[in-house]
Amino acid sequence: MDSEDGVHDTNDLESVDDDFYSGGTGSGTEEGEGDYDFVENDSDESDDAVSHRHQNYLILSEADIRQHQEEDINRISQVLSIPKVDACILLRHYKWSVSKVHDAWFADEESVRKAVGLLEKPIEMPKARELTCGICFEDYSHNKMSSAACGHPFCDTCWRGYIGTSISDGPGCLMLRCPDPTCGAAVGQDMINALVSGEDKVKYSRYLLRSYIEDNRKTKWCPAPGCEFAVDFVMGSGNYDVSCKCSYSFCWNCTEEAHRPVDCGTVAKWILKNSAESENMNWILANSKPCPKCKRPIEKNQGCMHITCTPPCKFEFCWLCLGPWSDHGERTGGFYACNRYEAAKQEGVYDETERRREMAKNSLERYTHYYERWATNQSSRQKALSDLQNMQAVQLEKLSDKQSQPESQLKFITEAWLQIVECRRVLKWTYAYGFYLPENEYAKRTFFEYLQGEAESGLERLHQCAEKELQVFIDNEGPSKEFNDFRTKLAGLTSVTRNYFENLVQALETGLRDVGSCNQLPPSNKASSSSSLHVTNTSGGKARVRTVYRPGGPSHSSDDSSHWSCDRCTYVNVNSINVCQMCSYRR
């Protein structure tokens, strides 16, 4: 495959897009100052793979959470001049919102106190030398009895039972009141700590910590199994993607795994559909496919889609469409078209036909198409993730020895793999996107499939380079001259792929809204650096999104007479070319 071509293509994309920012179309600033934050954050892009993104959230460790909670409690305690225990009870009642506590308290302190169970002046227990416990009816001396601020005396054994029962019932223990049914006095953490066993104290403090995250609108736990980090999210900042320190990425809004460019509703629909039909799918996908040539079953155990059958067959084919690999890629004149459901259906010359015939319903067939590609990218992503870990744990050191390179100089490999993992995720979700894209929106579908195809081939290129080409250098006996070229190539592919995918995500998130609308002026182009790409994240003026798709070609002015608009996909081409650069449709 000719990867160089692709690099140029996408590099052009990059500069075209930048133009828009520097070209001053005027639409870029409509959504306010937020845009410029991206620019500032971009300045240290080189730091690591994610630092160039605008962070609208904070990852909190348990220690951070306790510290934040403590700070909030201290603040309320000071401002309201109440004990810290009471401040804690108040905050919990108002879902840990400091401002809500302030508002309610200063509006009507008395009714707040009543609702929460905080007495203004504590009442002492009756002064008698012996008191009767209201639970076990035994008489005890005064010093064996305790009460909340209301003075209702119960013996310490019964308190322990009362609090312990409440703690084992769940987080409701944080709202514990005096056992006397006519009394609503709150029982705070000070009483808990004074009266119960160490184990119960730990449980209570755990519930208190959880409440701070779970009851607060701004915070959530990372949903990854076993992960103990929480996320503090700045509301109203648009993008819901969160990358936890445990390396799990998820959507803050629906807490499913990160799914840009698809929206939460679509994800929910898709997941529901998968769970309903997964039995079927599991049966169909059953882990192996026959080699299209020699029919031996093949299990895919490497990340990319380029499969080479074992000798003597050695047939090279695409895992997705089972077509020969030689049909894929730029050099053969066509482009990587494995995303094309319609085409696959017509091709039908592969073994697929028979299997497909067995499937009674066309809708199932269509779903299968998308599900299979969704699931394949999912497992490719998992594989890439474990490859990345293996890379970091073993291979990099090996490579560092073989090529006499310090490990610090090999960061580009880790970055490439991180990018592959991220791209597999995006690509995966584009299949859910494609499934729900209406059939009758022909131009959109065609355009979408083109974009997806480009993304897929770009990613395959990167994946292949990071997996197979790298292996050569790991297997080599000594340092190789070509290693520096390899570095340039892989780093280049990583950056190009990153840009392409970021633009793809943006384009899909705006619903490909430029497709189908005619009379679009082509963009004016100038070159600038890649770092300002992110500026377009929150704006999304029509023309700028449109330019993202442009696969390259000469820059042109916005003079209408020098261009023609493609009848099929509406892309605006220069007059000197008679084949649409977007969809290859003839003028």
Place this chain on the structure above:
Amino acid sequence: MANSNLPRRIIKETQRLLSEPAPGISASPSEENMRYFNVMILGPTQSPYEGGVFKLELFLPEEYPMAAPKLGRICLDILKDKWSPALQIRTVLLSIQALLSAPNPDDPLSDNIAKHWKSNEAEAVETAKEWTRLYASGA
């Protein structure tokens, strides 16, 4: 039998229930199991249940009084989330008696009866009287 190490609280409650019974309520422990009570509640005067005798079975679980007594399928908040160990058998039975005086059709055991009650209370009251006479007066 579990009677041998019965908590003081249960013994005291039982003694008091027997020596100072609440009006219209009788509760006596079973001879084999002191945690098991046979309860009778008289239909409150001026209610459709007047003249009826309603039998209940009440059981004090191992966790009592930290957990509520068990009393069949009666929708009463203090038997569920509003239970407090400072409540007693006596208070629970008084609450049930009060429920007979003022039924709560918004939290019914039987949907049909609740609907009937809400759509035509007079007729539902007549049915209640009839059923009290038929099924709750022979005891």
